[in-house]
Amino acid sequence: MRGASPAPAAQAHPRREPGLRRRRAPPRGRRAGHRARVKLSVEFPSVAYREGPGAVARMARAIEQIGYDHIDVFDHVVMGYPIAGRAAGPYTPTMPILEALMTLSHLAAVTSRVTLGTEVLVLPQRHPTLVAKQVSTLDTLSGGRVRLGVGVGWQESEYEALGEDFRTRGARMDEAIRLLRAYWSDAQVDFDGPHYPVTAIAMEPKPPQGRRLPIWIGGMSEPAWRRVGWLGDGWLASRVEDAAGARRALDAIRRHAEAAGRDPATIGLQSMVAPPPRDAEGKRFYAEHDRVVARVAELEKLGFGWAALNATAVFQAGARSVDAMIDALGTLHGKIRAAVG
Template sequence: MKLGVQLPHFGRLASAGGTSRIARDAAALGFDSVWVGDHVVYPAVLAERFGETFLEAVTTLACVAAAVPRVGLGTAVLVLPYHHPVRLARQLATIAAFAGDRLVVGVGAGWLEEEHRALGAPWRERGAYTDESIRVMRALWTEDRPRFDGRWVTLPEVVFGPRPAAPPPLWVGGNSSRALRRAALLGDGWLPIWHAPTGRGFTPEALRARAAEMAEMRARAGRPGRGEVAALMPLAITERARPGPSQPLVGPAEAIVEMLGRYREAGLGHVVLSPYYGVDPALAPVNLARVVALLERFARDVAPKL
């Protein structure tokens, strides 16, 4: 099982310096990857959840790629209706040109109607736009002279270079059946999210069933492999709380080891740990030093036992 860390590029701890610091510390502690999310504007009522600062995802990832030369880089997730797929494909290919094969691109259709409307993104048709965007990006990354004739994007025979030496894996985020189907038919993997305040998440048994469903859909479509299974999960090591379905990595270190073992046996191959998003606010770190201490304890008391 590979271990990633969500960076503090949003929320009450967000800053450029703090984001770079946690990326460097995570790499030094042996974590495999660091991850960013994607919001542009959101209603003021969500400020308590996301904070007043949200550093842009692709720009942040490019800066981290330069600052931390060997750690894996991921997005969890880019909301494709917020982006033109041709420009986004160019931005990500440029990161890959500098960073090599370190990049994993998590994508999704989004959930926040107000943000879609503020950006002129298609809210009711966000799923169809997401599907087309994935197809456009794949064409640009893999074809010698890409051509595409879609609903939102039309490309004559075009030049696009440099192409990534190997196309970045595309993991589809989301907990819904539609997201799982998109992951099976268009993606290289599935990246659901656990979130304690809203109760989102899957037990190991439910995750195993969903992974099997994705593998079956891929096989029926003639696609190779079962598909990667990843997860974004809140993390808090504390004696005052016990793991539950929406926060399985909240509790004592030994309980977290046991839960991660169960998820690994269920097919989970990569977990992105979030000390900030999806955690009960009472358990979230109050400063960057607490974040570092949490990651150090995880690296000492949990990771070696996995």
């Protein structure tokens, strides 16, 4: 591990989320006799902007009023076209994606209860000093409602467009997470890292949550699970294909957390209910409400304390306006709560 010592991060996670327990057997995700209510997140649909700024605000307020617990915003700054030497990505290059932190600042102004986050901000594409300031400001103006989700990303062309090194993104991610926490807690920041050294620097105001502002980490690989275990307040899974795959990931996170001297039970778990649709079958998923409810129930049984519904996928499933997406999300919320609490 490069950069500052991991010890402070290991000390800064007193909250206990449903999910990992301190044992090596496959997790059940709940203490004996305890059944926590699975929390529901919505990944906000950038497509709402097509109906104007008022529709974006109306969508956010409706998600809160329906009863969802959290709103996440997707992140890509640019998308690369497939050209010679560059394979096509999973999304069309012209997919509309609003800038994540600016969108969250708008959502913070029109909501009051839901927590707000990114799923996920591609952290190594940005300088962490600026991210620390932006997120601290967002937490301040939202009244302490921010949960930062971060990942290393996959799109080399996006890194190139932003002038950042794709090859070092993993090491810079680890270092950036530690630097963010230093900015959010230390009166004077002195940080001896090979990528982001800082000497005698102050940043004010601190976020209301301080160093405890949760940083959840996305990724579906062993390096990502190692990063969650060592540094993360939670894991953001973009997909969970089956129970065996979920247990393999959770066992890896637990193993790395214990190696770092952390209690694995303090690490929260969220999964997308279904990955972004890439075929006709995927696009039908959110129109078949019983499948969505069953999937949330499966995630809860695996130990996930959070389940995330992708509102863009709801749009692709046939809810082709903001009002239609609101109606669909309201129906899904009611059915999920009736089935799993």
